Amino acid sequence: MTDTNISLGTADALISEPQQDRVRTYWQLVRLRLRHDKVTLFFGAIILTIVLLAVLAPILPLRDPLETGMINRLKPVGYQGFILGTDELGRDMLSRIIWGGRSSLLMGLLPVALALLIGGGLGVIAGFMGGTVNMIIMRVMDVFYAFPSILLAVAISGAMGGGMMNGLISLTVVFIPPLCRVAETATTQVRGLDFVEAARASGAGPASIIGTHILGNVLAPVFVYASGMVSVSILVASGLSFLGLGVAPPTPDWGLMLSTLRQAIYVNPVVCAIPGIAILITSLSFNMVSDGLRQAMDVKM
């Protein structure tokens, strides 16, 4: 850049700032901040590993997670090639944990993603329109708020019957109200700011104001909040399977494994704890990454 020597003496020179050499885009800034956040990187790597293992489960050299063996029931960790031991039907725990990660991750991510679309959309509309529309949408959300989230998920799943699809729907319904509320609050705050009025003064219609200025400012906080909900979703999904309302029995699933193994807790407590540890590590990692993202994505810092 050749503009380093601005002619002094002009009025402009007074307001010129110290010259910076690089201009960073928003995402470059986020990346830069994340690179220095070792904790977030560590937990991000764990999530990546879990996701990779779950995705690659069919091609990994694992035993069949459904293969039972009456002789090898409830063997301890490290027994004869069963790295994590076996469960109450003699199935390989390692294989079941990795395969079970598929359904747990799916149940963690998909309901939150769907709820982000539906709840976030409703929240932005409610926040932007205000008045009657806001009142109708938010009061309906309040009705859902009257129930604790797990109870609501159990109630919906129970009413519709078990199975993965119904669990998914019930979890989505559970996560719509909080996401809607966060989106509504953020939108209401942004809507009153000068730049929205400035956009209106430069001829922007409601659609383009929502599309550029509202979404641009609301997306980051809502996204961060949603990422924190992934861990809750994994927990609640596990809870549903534990109660027999989620995934049907032979399919490996962390919550379901925890449920069936709990009878064996006096025989082999370590093996019983493994699915719980998997849930703990996964949800903790999502929480930590969510916190790191919030710090990295805050523009005004």
Add this chain to the structure above:
Amino acid sequence: MPNDQVATSSAPDTAVPIVDVQGMSVKFVSREATVYAVNGVDFRLMPGEVLCVIGESGSGKSVSMRALMRLLPDKAQIAGKVHVSGRDVLSMTQSELTAMRGRDVSMIFQEPMTALDPVYTIGDQISETILRHEPVGRDVAMKRALDLLEFVRVPSAARRLKSYPFELSGGLRQRAMIAMALSCSPKLLLADEPTTALDATVQIQVLILLRKLQKEMGMGMIFVTHDLSVAAQVADKVAVMYAGQIVEMGHVRDVLRNPQHPYTQGMLASTVHGQDRNKDIPAIPGSPPDMRLRVAGCSFAPRCPHASESCHTSEPPRVALGADRYARCILPDPSRGPNIMPQKVSA
């Protein structure tokens, strides 16, 4: 590109005023109360003229300006005649309004900190307006945004184009804001206290710049301020507002040198201009009226040192004082001569 703008906007039909407002009133109706924010405002602005609207907080300056673009919340009711570049603003449809805003009339806001969207670059925000109103591509719009930044004297414009608002100083942000407002060569620029949030030194720079750009582009400008020295710097005409009315209007020199309305006189007397430092600055006693109530007489009467019986009961007439000059007061009666001025005002 600035030259193109001059070429297109310096040849308007000078007979048609760019703003023609007559008897405009704005009230905000809500369940609790009705606030009469603007009560019968008349003014005209010719292309290339700068009108400064002066008045204290709550006198209806900003509301009047926003009414020109119908940029007020739904509960606001605008009445009267509001014509901008020959078109009736009050009868425009929503799509006509959005087409007009930003292209014919644009606005600069008071707070450059909050009037720019923090998540988009300066270049994105300037080109956004261009893309909205003109059938050009993104590259062309970005190129024009760069030209505009140079036009408003932003140093190292190419780099600022890719900067986010939080990376710029207040003065630079306000320049970016001005560039955004000028992006489609508007015929009328509304500036709502654009220098209030800036440092004193930057204030002068931005003022001089605005005045220069306005002359170069030949556009009309309405400048809202409560700072008399700002008005003296940039204005051709001055309108002094009090309680939703223009109490005095005229050429900037006439009004500031020879104020006729007691409110203008009091305001001028209360400014600092090299008095003896041991003397108190005279202030106008009392406070502005409650805008939820409509007063029968002159709204300034309770604070006016010259108020007579009739001031409290009937609204004072508009007294014409030469071409384009008037005051809403009984004082500047020709028979009373020029000795009505209570205090000597040095300009």
